[in-house]
Amino acid sequence: MPAWTTSDPVALHARTQPDRIACVDLATGRRWTYAALDEAIQRAVGVLETGHGIEPGQRIATLARNSADLAVLQQAAMRLGAIFVPLNWRLASAEKQAILADCDPVLLLHDTALEMAPPKGCMSIEVAAFTAAVEAQVQAPRRSLPASDAPSIILYTSGTSGRPKGVIVTERNALATAVNFGVLGRVGNASVFLCDAPMFHVIGLITSLRPPLLQGGTVLISPGFDAGVTNRRLADPALGVTHYFCVPQMARMLRDHPDFAPSNWTALTAIFTGGAPNPAANIHWWLAQGVRMVDGFGMTEAGTVLGMPIEADRIASKAGSAGLAAPTIGLRIVDDAGRDVATGEPGEIWLSGPSITPGYWNRPEET
Template identity: 90%
Template structure:
């Protein structure tokens, strides 16, 4: 069978609905119809190909805040057969340098001068200068598209446990994610996405952009999250936002802002959350405000995996669950021997399907170890699936610890702590203990102006979970270390030890 070529929804909609608004850059006010966006992408192809001599397979890196220019660049790289590599601008310069050395790009687009020396052969150029060159260029002739299984994007994982890995994303993977989230999230031709999740992350670059582009919807791209601006945009009838994707920490900042007015979010289908656990109590609070908070589960390596229904009564009945598997996802929950577990039993999630990555850039051994002999992707996430098919995440396999011979999953304890009225954030790790082997250490961020006695937290937990699960230490801290996507960096918490560290 001939190779299936890369899908190109922008080119399709430039012909089916050329005058529909495809994209708005909220910072600059620039707008593109589908016809104009298609032409801008082709002009960018010309700048890359003849202006910079970029060839298929070469890498183009970015170190810049969200903008429509990044979307246009990625789509142009895709049409050229080059590989788009967005860097996390929140990383230290040494971390950014390590990623650049790993992916070896020929071009780096940036909106602030890089603080590190660039690898040899990597040319830096500022985003505004690049955009000016694009505006002055005639559209390049169209060329045949690459095969859909060729690498198109490299997304470096957030590094919850150390050194980031480059996850290879093909256009076939991205299309499957567009289908998966599009079905679960009720995305259609009239959908309008507010996009302020960072575009160096799978949520910002794939989940927030590809479903509406596939359907011919509209993207509203902002430079980044701002609680006040986002509140006002969600309430703005002239924008008509239907879909908004964020991590639970962003949602909390929205509700704590003075401009929070969910009754005015009249066009919103739902707030979609992922990237970190979302407690049932939190989801139910949003339902009481008249907002469907639709939790889900995805990964850089797999795109959208699970999603809750967009039905308030179904959400309430299953609050705390990450939902049902997306249509192109094959999912198993297995024990340590790779056997399927019974309904309600915890096990590791294994995945298959067209959205699953082919592997990690320059890491053949890690790629091989991520897949079973018959091709299932091992996620490392522990979950339970009930008899209706709804999946609830339990924890990361590596975060589980054993206390007195019993398996303890920190997320379960964290959910209990987050039910406490004085606690804003919580994280639990296992630490060595002479008597029990390992015990829990909880790091707690209090709500403003609150004071809590650790003994009261022991009682709070003891009334809700087994005694062996109750942490032996509760350390109060001002902040938890998180990745840009909102995940807690537990490897850093393991370096936060006693009160002398300042995290007590």
């Protein structure tokens, strides 16, 4: 069978609604319409290709906090067929070196001084310098997009097994997650996402970016989470945030902050949580404040898997649950022999569908 080419929602919306705001970098105030974002991505393709000699399949690593520049870089790598590898900048130097040795990048972008030498054969450049080069670059000629099942992103996650494994994310995987979260979370053309979860994590890089970009919505990118700043942004009518995805610990910090004023979150559809258990009592507390807290379950290896409904009464009746399977997810709960268990019986979750990773980078035996 021939491979399906990658979808490119930014390029699509640059033609269907060129003047709509696609992305805002909250640290700098820079804003991109879909037409401008599409052009910036294509200029970044030129910088990667002619300025750095990047070829399809090669890895581009980053050690940098959230910015719209990283989103532009990832989309440019996607169009070129290169593989984007954002590293957790919180890791110790030895852990970063082990990951860089595993993914073997040819280019490393960073926003602070490097505390170690880049791997042999790897160029390094500051994010600000790359951004300046993009602004000065002439657009590269457009070409056929790579196959949707080719590796596009590698996200390193340790899970419960110790040494981090690189989860391969294809564009087919990312698109399926955008559909899955978009359906469960009621994402549409008018949606405005606030992204302050780290973009080296699936929540920040995939779930907070791909659903709104697929629908032609708006992404507000923050360098990172700050409870006071996030509270004020959720209450800012000029921003009009409709969707905010965080882990339960971040939600707890929001409610404990002096600036917590959920009555002012008038545009918000819901706070979406995942990544850790969320007790029923906590869900009920948020509902009492007039905020729908929509819990779910996902994995770096599978994207969005489960999600609660948006309706407050449905949330209340099943508080503590991780919700229902997303539309492209096939799900079974089985016993040790692989047989489906009865309702209410414990078992192991088996998943299938287009959002599921094809495997771990350099670790076929663990896939």
